[in-house]
Amino acid sequence: xxxxxxxxxxxxxxxxxxxxxxxxxxxxxxxxxxxxxxxxxxxxxxxxxxxxxxxxxxxxxxxxxxxxxxxxxxxxxxxxxxxxxxxxxxxxxxxxxxxxxxxxxxxxxxxxxxxxxxxxxxxxxxxxxxxxxxxxxxxxxxxxxxxxxxxxxxxxxxxxxxxxxxxxxxxxxxxxxxxxxxxxxxxxxxxxxxxxxxxxxxxxxxxxxxxxxxxxxxxxxxxxxxxxxxxxxxxxxxxxxxxxxxxxxxxxxxxxxxxxxxxxxxxxxxxxxxxxx
Amino acid sequence: xxxxxxxxxxxxxxxxxxxxxxxxxxxxxxxxxxxxxxxxxxxxxxxxxxxxxxxxxxxxxxxxxxxxxxxxxxxxxxxxxxxxxxxxxxxxxxxxxxxxxxxxxxxxxxxxxxxxxxxxxxxxxxxxxxxxxxxxxxxxxxxxxxxxxxxxxxxxxxxxxxxxxxxxxxxxxxxxxxxxxxxxxxxxxxxxxxxxxxxxxxxxxxxxxxxxxxxxxxxxxxxxxxxxxxxxxxxxxxxxxxxxxxxxxxxxxxxxxxxxxxxxxxxxxxxxxxxxxxxxxxxxxxxxxxxxxxxxxxxxxxxxxxxxxx
Numbered sequence: 319x320x321x322x323x324x325x326x327x328x329x330x331x332x333x334x335x336x337x338x339x340x341x342x343x344x345x346x347x348x349x350x351x352x353x354x355x356x357x358x359x360x361x362x363x364x365x366x367x368x369x370x371x372x373x374x375x376x377x378x379x380x381x382x383x384x385x386x387x388x389x390x391x392x393x394x395x396x397x398x399x400x401x402x403x404x405x406x407x408x409x410x411x412x413x414x415x416x417x418x419x420x421x422x423x424x425x426x427x428x429x430x431x432x433x434x435x436x437x438x439x440x441x442x443x444x445x446x447x448x449x450x451x452x453x454x455x456x457x458x459x460x461x462x463x464x465x466x467x468x469x470x471x472x473x474x475x476x477x478x479x480x481x482x483x484x485x486x487x488x489x490x491x492x493x494x495x496x497x498x499x500x501x502x503x504x505x506x507x508x509x510x511x512x513x514x515x516x517x518x519x520x521x522x523x524x525x526x527x528x529x530x531x532x533x534x535x536x537x538x539x540x541x542x543x544x545x546x547x548x549x550x551x552x553x554x555x556x557x558x559x560x561x562x563x564x565x566x567x568x569x570x571x572x573x574x575x576x577x578x579x580x581x582x583x584x585x586x587x588x589x590x591x592x593x594x595x
Numbered sequence: 596x597x598x599x600x601x602x603x604x605x606x607x608x609x610x611x612x613x614x615x616x617x618x619x620x621x622x623x624x625x626x627x628x629x630x631x632x633x634x635x636x637x638x639x640x641x642x643x644x645x646x647x648x649x650x651x652x653x654x655x656x657x658x659x660x661x662x663x664x665x666x667x668x669x670x671x672x673x674x675x676x677x678x679x680x681x682x683x684x685x686x687x688x689x690x691x692x693x694x695x696x697x698x699x700x701x702x703x704x705x706x707x708x709x710x711x712x713x714x715x716x717x718x719x720x721x722x723x724x725x726x727x728x729x730x731x732x733x734x735x736x737x738x739x740x741x742x743x744x745x746x747x748x749x750x751x752x753x754x755x756x757x758x759x760x761x762x763x764x765x766x767x768x769x770x771x772x773x774x775x776x777x778x779x780x781x782x783x784x785x786x787x788x789x790x791x792x793x794x795x796x797x798x799x800x801x802x803x804x805x806x807x808x809x810x811x812x813x814x815x816x817x818x819x820x821x822x823x824x825x826x827x828x829x830x831x832x833x834x835x836x837x838x839x840x841x842x843x844x845x846x847x848x849x850x851x852x853x854x855x856x857x858x859x860x861x862x863x864x865x866x867x868x869x870x871x872x873x874x875x876x877x878x879x880x881x882x883x884x885x886x887x888x889x890x891x892x893x894x895x896x897x898x899x900x901x902x903x904x905x
Contacts, residue, residue, distance in 0.1 A: 329811050331708040338705055345734075348726065348741040348749070357747075364741065407808040427897060427899060432890025434837050437864040439882035442875045467782045524790050527730035529844060533671070548731050549848065552739075559740040559747045566733045581721055584728065585788050 353563035360559055361467070372560060377550070381564035387540060389545040389569070392526055395536075395543060397460040399525040400518045403472050406465060408514060409520035411476035412502055429470035437467075437530060445534055456540040461530055468521040475587065479513035480506060512583075519580055523573060544569045653826060674868075680881065683852075683859045686771055687888075690860060691839035693775050694782070695832055702786025703828070705818050709791045723784035730783065735848035738777045739764070749866035764850050768860040778845045786831060793827040794820060836892040840885045845880065861885050 350361055353375055354368040377387065414422065444463070445454075454461035483506055491505045507514070526545075533546045542550075549567050577584050674680045706722060709716050742749045744784075745763050750760050763773035791889065797820060805819050819826075843862040846852060852859035852867065861881050869878035 328712065330812070331711045332715075333720050334704070334708050335712055338701075338708075338787075341780070342722050342726055345737050345742060346729075349737045351739055352747075360747045361751070363745055363755065366748060378879075395632055427893075430893050430896065431890060434841075434893055436841050436862050436864055436865065436882045436885045436889075437823055437843070438869065439886065440881060442869045442878060470606055477805070480679065523728060526605070527732075528726075530847070531734045535864060540813070545730055545732050548736070552736055557740065557744075557747070559744070562740060566736060569708070570729050573728050573730070574725070581717075581724075585720070585724060588724075588785060589729065 321520075328469050345442060349563045349566055351538050352559055353567050355560050356398045356433055357558055357560055365496035373529055375560045376568065379561045379568060382537070382561065383544075383547040383551045385565065388449065388542055388544040389572075391541060391544065392543040395461055395464070395532065396522050398458060399464040399468070399524045402461055402465040403521045404514055407469055407506065407517060408476055408510070409502070410469070410475045411480050414473065414477050415480040426474075429473065430556065432472050441531070441534060448535060450490050453537050455536055457536070457541070457559060460532060460535045461519035461525070463535065464521070464525050464528070467531075468524060472521060474508060475517055476499045477511050479510040515580075516583045516587040518581050519576070519583045523584070525578075526573060611805075630809060634815075656830075670880040673769045673874075673877045674880050674884075678875075679856050679864060680861075682856055683743065683861050683864045686858065686860050686885070687745060687840055687842070687885075689771065689773055691836055693772075693836045694839050695778070698779055698783035698786050699828065699831065699835070701783045702790045702831075703821070703824075705783075705787035706790035706794050707812075707820055709787070710794045710820075711812065720788055725784070726781050727785045729781070731844035733847055734781050735777060735845055738780075739849055743773060751905055764858075765854055767854055767857040770850055770854060774845050774849050774858050775850065778842065789831060791822060793824040797823040830896070833892050833896045834897070837889045840888045 326452075348364070351367055352364075353365075354373070354450040355375075356372055359366065359368065401501065408549075414425065446457060448454055487505060487509075489499050491501045496504065529545050532543045533549070536542050536546065549568055551565055552562055610681055685828065705719075709719060712719075729851055740747055744763050745751050745760060749767050750758075754760055762770050766773075800817055801823070807813055810818070836886065841862060843866070846858055847866070848862050850858045852863040860890050861884060865878045865881035865885070868874050869882065
């Protein structure tokens with residue numbers, strides 16, 4: 319019956335939706351057209367289309383921000399974090415499924431409390447701990463930090479998937495001679511794989527986009543992630559906005575492509591957990 | 596203890612003295628150098644006063660023999676003596692109020708429209724969600740250069756057409772709102788998608804009955820849809836409180852808390868204490884204040900969940 323809504327209401331709804339879409343897309347459109355303009359063109363008219371597309375902006379951004387190297391670093395950190403978080407949180411979630419409610423309540427409250435802690439609380443002590451251990455510029459050490467931060471969300475999300483597995487399936491596997499580990503890897507993991515994919519997508523996106531922690535723990539030029547190199551680009555080369563926007567597109571492109579391919583996972587993951595980017 | 600407090604005040608004054616330079620760095624050349632300069636690995640050159648007795652001292656002197664000493668509530672006294680702490684707290688409260696109202700209203704409104712308009716849902720949903728997945732630093736730079744910049748941005752375009760506007764980020768009275776607008780743009784699509792997902796679960800019989808009674812769209816929203824997804828809205832409001840006190844990235848990249856602390860929030864102030872002044876004790880104290888507000892929100896969250904369980 320909701321589709322029996324009057325034509326006027328429908329027109330109104332589409333008008334609102336279109337305006338909101340325009341608001342969402344406008345800055346991104348400016349980013350794209352500016353990436354193809356010279357600085358002089360941008361200043362002459364910020365909203366005009368490029369006369370001749372300045373593809374050179376992209377190649378300059380690539381070299382100035384050392385994007386080849388830094389995108390690789392971002393990829394490494396992201397890949398390692400995703401691997402770590404999927405391993406640890408799936409095991410933790412499996413362990414949590416059969417807990418008594420009291421224990422679960424305590425653990426849930428603890429996890430929830432940790433999500434309210436600001437990064438600034440532990441960033442500085444952690445930095446010095448890492449510095450003393452010689453772990454600055456170490457990709458693996460950084461992904462450990464991320465894995466810890468994204469754990470509560472990932473464990474809770476995966477727990478709901480594990481909860482959906484009927485006990486009988488596990489019991490049947492044990493009757494057939496499987497041990498706990500085999501039940502976990504052979505029976506449960508395949509069933510929760512959509513949840514694992516969601517966790518991988520969300521934690522991967524957050525790692526790729528993260529700025530403060532990676533700029534603190536990866537400092538040397540060759541170790542920095544793409545986001546950190548992008549951040550410094552604005553400073554080093556005055557304000558060549560064409561180049562900066564070209565770099566922005568190169569950094570954002572992988573996430574956008576990934577989003578378009580895996581839209582459902584993104585939306586499910588972001589909506590089910592409390593993750594603010 | 597008096598000595599300790601005095602030295603802290605000196606340090607704070609030093610910060611205030613240095614501040615305009617850091618700001619100039621930020622606006623003219625970006626804060627790349629300011630950022631790397633502020634690294635703790637630079638040792639503690641601003642921090643030569645060894646009588647400073649808050650717990651962080653021992654940690655600060657890498658390889659030094661000093662041990663952290665217990666400082667009681669000194670660090671809290673220090674931050675309460677800093678007027679910027681209170682203006683930052685106020686900014687956080689303003690930030691929270693903005694995010695409790697505007698994006699939630701927008702999200703609910705957009706969610707309803709998505710429910711009504713059946714065709715093109717997937718498309719609009721994807722468009723609204725697109726800003727959410729873009730890195731905060733990138734979003735901040737796009738707004739800085741292409742919207743707010745009085746030469747290269749939308750503001751510059753308006754200036755070409757008879758206006759004479761300055762960069763909103765450099766205006767003391769609106770800098771905070773300018774930064775919040777960027778986060779708002781980045782954020783509201785998330786709520787639209789979440790609320791739309793909740794709205795799809797609403798019992799269609801209820802909607803049908805209302806439509807039969809001749810309810811218009813706003814009556815439908817007010818009397819059927821809003822009450823139906825109230826739990827989701829409440830949950831998002833609780834999370835909004837937590838996130839609003841954690842807000843950092845946009846303020847840090849766009850204004851670094853300036854001009855003249857106009858957009859300083861607790862998280863950036865904490866960062867400044869730690870990484871610009873090398874006073875980790877007060878920095879941790881501020882971080883605990885942030886957590887305190889988050890914990891209050893968490894208590895409400897747990898209450899809510901228990902209420903659902905009953």
